[in-house]
């Protein structure tokens with residue numbers, strides 16, 4: 402949703418924080434559209450994404466600082482690079498096409514690979530650990546939150562199956578769920594099972610909840626934050642965060658909101674959808690710091 406992002410960041414900016422640098426697609430568009438920009442800080446927890454971003458953003462080398470880390474510590478990352486506040490913040494949540502297409506990462510059931518799914522290879526817990534150690538109740542809860550319709554049956558089958566032998570690969574998981582995976586035009590339980598696991602491995606929901614207040618506090622007054630999400634849970638978190646902070650609150654003697662909601666309804670992709678399957682479920686919300 403590059404055009405929508407560029408339209409929202411229409412004002413002149415001097416510092417910009419890209420919390421999900423990925424391979425630098427959005428960052429490049431921002432840098433090209435804002436020649437006045439002095440510094441773009443790009444965070445990603447995936448070292449291989451940062452490596453590709455460095456190649457992609459080579460022409461802007463002097464203006465970009467790369468940070469390997471989690472955006473839930475964005476305040477710390479900015480402090481380390483000596484930045485107190487920024488004009489714009491972008492979150493483009495979730496997994497990248499590059500990660501989905503990298504066979505050995507285990508994000509996709511298109512390939513037979515170890516059940517890994519860590520965006521940050523230095524993280525201690527991978528999908529295999531969750532599948533083989535969480536209780537049936539915990540797994541059921543995980544899949545329920547991930548919108549998997551037959552979440553109880555799936556959790557039960559995993560626990561039965563791993564008693565016989567551990568579930569180590571993406572294909573092991575798919576095989577063990579044979580007969581339980583529903584696939585209709587609107588519902589694909591294999592995709593949802595994998596997505597729920599990925600969200601848990603990378604603590605994506607928790608880290609988003611931690612990051613949004615930090616993003617707000619690091620924004621200059623008048624600065625803008627844009628969040629693109631791909632999951633209903635994440636979109637709800639963003640929606641509620643904007644709603645809570647756009648309600649009038651006491652500050653000193655006055656009643657003022659902290660943010661102004663720039664997207665009463667979330668923006669959804671138009672043209673991009675046809676070529677990029679992953680973009681279909683994207684929802685974009687934005688706010689301006691008051």
Ligand SMILES: C[S@@+](CC[C@H](N)C(=O)[O-])C[C@H]1O[C@@H](n2cnc3c(N)ncnc32)[C@H](O)[C@@H]1O
Nearest residue numbers: 421423424425426427445446447471472493497
């Ligand atoms: C959808 S991609 C971003 C694509 C990027 N906007 C582009 O145009 O190339 C999401 C990226 O965010 C990273 N990521 C996801 N959660 C993160 C987190 N909590 N902290 C830092 N990076 C994260 C992933 O590793 C992935 O590279």
